[in-house]
Amino acid sequence: MLGSYYKFQLTSVLSITHRLTGVFLSLIGAPVLLWWLAALSGGPEAYQAMSERLSGPPGIVLAFTGLFSLTFHFFNGIRHLFWDTGRLLGIENAYRSGWLVLAATVISTAILMGVVL
Amino acid sequence: MKDLHHPLARARGLGSAKSGVHHWIAQRVSAGLLLLLLPWLTYALVCTVSGTYAEAVAFVSKPLHAGLLILSLLVLLYHAMLGMQVVIEDYVHHRALEFTLHLLVRGGALLGMALGLVYILKLALGN
Numbered sequence: 001m002l003g004s005y006y007k008f009q010l011t012s013v014l015s016i017t018h019r020l021t022g023v024f025l026s027l028i029g030a031p032v033l034l035w036w037l038a039a040l041s042g043g044p045e046a047y048q049a050m051s052e053r054l055s056g057p058p059g060i061v062l063a064f065t066g067l068f069s070l071t072f073h074f075f076n077g078i079r080h081l082f083w084d085t086g087r088l089l090g091i092e093n094a095y096r097s098g099w100l101v102l103a104a105t106v107i108s109t110a111i112l113m114g115v116v117l
Numbered sequence: 118m119k120d121l122h123h124p125l126a127r128a129r130g131l132g133s134a135k136s137g138v139h140h141w142i143a144q145r146v147s148a149g150l151l152l153l154l155l156p157w158l159t160y161a162l163v164c165t166v167s168g169t170y171a172e173a174v175a176f177v178s179k180p181l182h183a184g185l186l187i188l189s190l191l192v193l194l195y196h197a198m199l200g201m202q203v204v205i206e207d208y209v210h211h212r213a214l215e216f217t218l219h220l221l222v223r224g225g226a227l228l229g230m231a232l233g234l235v236y237i238l239k240l241a242l243g244n
Contacts, residue, residue: 023204026197033190034229036162037236040173041243047170067159074155077148084145115163 010098018076021069029066060117067112072105140199147196154189161186174240183241190233198226 039050054062079097082088088097120127131137161182165173176182201222209215 019204022197022200026201030194030197030229033162033193034233034236036166037177037233037240040170040177041236041239044170047173070155070159074152078152081145081148081152112159112163116167 011094014076014098014101018073018080021073021076024065024069025073028062029069032062032066063116064109064113067116068105068109071108071112072101075101075104075108140202144196144199144203147192147199150192151189151196154185154192157185158189158193177237177240180241183237186237187234190237191230194226194229194233198222 035050039046079088079101082097088094134140161176165176168176177186202219205215205218205222209218
């Protein structure tokens, strides 16, 4: 595997994760939001049917991946906006802000999962 | 270093993408809006999802909430469309496939905006 020949850096891993979470939110997150709105406007039976399909492990996996992607893309997006203004561009700051983004993502995902479950 | 651009190209300011920095600015302005909207949207979704159907409908039906929901959905899909466009430009090198994917992304975003608008308005006006 790549890992035995290539030493991963936090900076490059967070960079591709930003893209992957963005694609995930676009292709899965947004359609699920629309599905939820469709079920809600479709009446109690439609909403009940959606709740049943998302009960148990599939719902938990979707909630976790969705909330992780959302919070990561949100916090790392703030990091990108700082870079766009020319701030935090040094190696040390890129690593420090990277760990900060990861910490904020883990904490907020845990809190939100606690509310959802 | 000598600038190899024609003075006219500089004055037009459109660059090699032929659209100037419009895409770059639009992605960042929509990101800034989402910075304000997403905390509210996430809070709203997390609260309504863990409640009952009646509570969820009551929440979405409030004019302020329906308005914010419409705004969030439009900005979110616009931002997603711009982001997916860049990903396709970067990784898809087959011209016909790239063009088809661009059409699908734009079509999908527009369809999502239209459908979402109908769902939210139905809830806000009908119930």
